[in-house]
Amino acid sequence: MRDAAIMAAELLGWYDRHARELPWRVAPGAGSAGQRADPYAVWLSEIMLQQTTVAAVKAYFTRFLELWPTVEALAAADDGQVMGEWAGLGYYARARNLLKCARIVAGEHGGVFPDSAEALRALPGIGPYTAAAIAAIAFDRPETVVDGNVERVMARLFRVETPLPGAKPELRERAAEMTPHRRPGDYAQAVMDLGATICTPKRPACGICPWRDDCRARAGGVAADLPAREAKKPKPVRHGVAFVGRRQDGAWLLERRPDGGLLGGMLGWPGGGWDGSGVQSPPADADWRDPGAEVRHTFTHFHLRLALRVAELPADCAPVRGEFVAALRPSDLPTVMRKAFDLARTALDPA
DNA sequence: AAAGCGTGGTA
């Protein structure tokens, strides 16, 4: 294997030629040339990209930047609107922490993001990866960025056969050895691009990899088998019920879910039995019908089968729980709740 | 420290 500095330079050359154009990205070389990316945009993109694909993030990122172009604007935003705009992207604690972080930066840091990984790390929603990524990309700090892509690239390059997550410390060390002090922001994005486009989880394109002649896993013919992972536990199936009620004027009966748990802070249909909240009785007195179809949805750690009850509610309906939402935008609902909405609307308005 | 926390694309 060649010297780390030479390999880093090689990768940067590849990045100069092949960097993807992404809405939050400045051109290769710009970061170290003093034309740095907006730290707010870098932060926003990195939070959205946590465990989330580039394809899914693009539209959300553009929308958020339109609605809230600065951290001060986001800090002043309405919580419910932010949660609604985040709906569909998943991991909703990120949106709650996004607001917390924006308000700390706007209120306690004069609207200026800290420029060191250590200080960034202290903000809500910013962990080791995100702190290093912002410091490197927005402030050109030589931090080592370790995400799933980097772990995969290092596991292959050094043929680390220890399964994840046990291999994390070793992979971090290997990644640190490879990190250059020149163009750290471009290098961070280059390694991640390499993992996303060439050193992919399945069928890596080793033939066109700038590190192909250095890679120990490729030499041994085991690149596609790394990194190894501990076996995952099977997901159990949980059952629940959701009450989807529509008032005569078209308003829907929803409730704001409590912060902290599953889908915390999001709008949802009254019900339960699947999320630790217990089975609830109907949220209003009405003739609840069973449409005969159920919602199927898979969360991180369980499969859900959600029975539905639908009802038309009178104009003077006084619900036991929840509140009526006029002009509901289905896109404001988390995906499982939007699935229930789609099914219920079919039942309420048969074609 | 292990578990909780979403979703959509892909094979």
Next chain:
DNA sequence: TTACCAAGCTT
């Protein structure tokens, strides 16, 4: 259809 996986963080 099912299982795997992705630019992780929090408790």
